[in-house]
Amino acid sequence: RKSSVVNHTDGYKYRKVTQPKYTGPKEKATFVTLARNQDLYSLLGSIASIEDRFNGKFQYDWVFLNDEEFSSEFKRVTTAMVSGETKYGLVPEEHWSYPAWIDKERAAEVREEMREKKIIYGDSESYRHMCRYESGFFYRHELLKDYDWYWRVEPDTRIHCDVDYDVFKFMRDNGKKYGFTISLKEYIGTIETLWDTTKDFMKKNPSLVHPNNMMDFISDDNGVSYNLCHFWSNFEVGWLDLWRGESYSAYFDHLDHAGGFFYERWGDAPVHSIGAALFLDRSEIHHFGDLGYFHVPFHACPIDLNTRVENRCNCDPADDFTWKGYSCTSKFYTVSGKTRPVGWQMHAD
Ligand code: GDP
Ligand code: MN
Numbered sequence: 576r577k578s579s580v581v582n583h584t585d586g587y588k589y590r591k592v593t594q595p596k597y598t599g600p601k602e603k604a605t606f607v608t609l610a611r612n613q614d615l616y617s618l619l620g621s622i623a624s625i626e627d628r629f630n631g632k633f634q635y636d637w638v639f640l641n642d643e644e645f646s647s648e649f650k651r652v653t654t655a656m657v658s659g660e661t662k663y664g665l666v667p668e669e670h671w672s673y674p675a676w677i678d679k680e681r682a683a684e685v686r687e688e689m690r691e692k693k694i695i696y697g698d699s700e701s702y703r704h705m706c707r708y709e710s711g712f713f714y715r716h717e718l719l720k721d722y723d724w725y726w727r728v729e730p731d732t733r734i735h736c737d738v739d740y741d742v743f744k745f746m747r748d749n750g751k752k753y754g755f756t757i758s759l760k761e762y763i764g765t766i767e768t769l770w771d772t773t774k775d776f777m778k779k780n781p782s783l784v785h786p787n788n789m790m791d792f793i794s795d796d797n798g799v800s801y802n803l804c805h806f807w808s809n810f811e812v813g814w815l816d817l818w819r820g821e822s823y824s825a826y827f828d829h830l831d832h833a834g835g836f837f838y839e840r841w842g843d844a845p846v847h848s849i850g851a852a853l854f855l856d857r858s859e860i861h862h863f864g865d866l867g868y869f870h871v872p873f874h875a876c877p878i879d880l881n882t883r884v885e886n887r888c889n890c891d892p893a894d895d896f897t898w899k900g901y902s903c904t905s906k907f908y909t910v911s912g913k914t915r916p917v918g919w920q921m922h923a924d
Pocket of ligand 1: 609610611614640641642643701702705728729730809
């Protein structure tokens with residue numbers, strides 16, 4: 576390993592180990608993190624795990640987005656952690672505010688009702704702007720313009736295993752456009768009218784829905800009702816043009832005008848998931864079963880011992896959520912015709 580001697584401000588000399596620069600082929604890809612300045616120290620563990628397990632080898636860029644200016648401390652510390660180039664972007668005001676057609680008083684009343692009903696984040700205004708931003712705007716940020724692929728990373732998350740292959744190249748080579756680690760069911764109280772609004776969109780725009788879509792992942796009755804299954808979007812590896820394309824753009828506009836980001840509490844996870852399920856070819860969605868992943872309160876941990884050993888995973892398969900009843904990943908395997916790992920039944924409850 577290469578190293579260089581660094582004269583530190585404390586007067587001592589330190590030997591700093593530096594990764595050899597990766598010079599192989601690379602995709603136009605970046606990590607992307609939406610965060611506040613106060614998220615810095617909960618974010619560092621997420622970055623360290625990605626860098627140690629994957630990105631130290633490939634050195635992809637990292638785009639940080641915020642609705643306020645990042646502090647110089649945030650920029651210094653994260654730049655030191657990331658092996659690729661780091662970029663810091665401000666979210667434009669028009670992507671983080673009420674559209675003209677939204678009745679703010681009605682939105683405030685809903686927040687009050689949801690506070691009383693104790694719906695998670697139901698009383699939060701900023702959470703709604705965040706969900707709307709992740710649903711319909713992050714991929715339009717000018718810092719993401721020159722990228723084809725993104726990997727979303729949130730504070731307080733981990734990947735548990737070594738990833739020795741280029742995940743973005745894997746996506747391209749295998750014809751994948753959306754990748755997830757964990758799926759589960761949404762709280763109905765946050766999306767009461769999302770499916771009716773979606774059905775209205777499909778009726779008006781039948782040609783925008785992919786003929787070989789994955790409706791059977793999100794509906795158990797051929798589209799009459801939503802089964803609440805969604806990919807957990809705090810982890811995503813995706814193709815940016817999925818969201819920038821005609822179908823999803825029209826879908827997001829339709830949802831945005833319906834107002835449910837503010838009059839309910841529509842999350843970006845069900846919105847992205849319905850988008851991916853309806854507008855992609857069903858073969859283009861990938862479950863990453865080999866990375867291991869954690870975001871409170873769920874772990875994904877490969878249940879196969881060989882996989883954990885080969886990839887040096889530091890997770891307990893007893894904590895794995897993937898095959899549990901409340902997860903939708905088993906359903907994903909059924910509708911995809913994929914084979915579940917041996918012994919999955921023993922992890923089902
Ligand atoms: P949860 O995972 O649904 O509990 O929501 P989080 O609190 O983790 O928020 C989701 C993502 O959005 C994380 O990456 C947060 O750092 C980010 N985020 C949430 N609220 C805000 C906000 O008001 N401003 C900014 N800039 N980022 C936010
Ligand atoms: Mn989170």
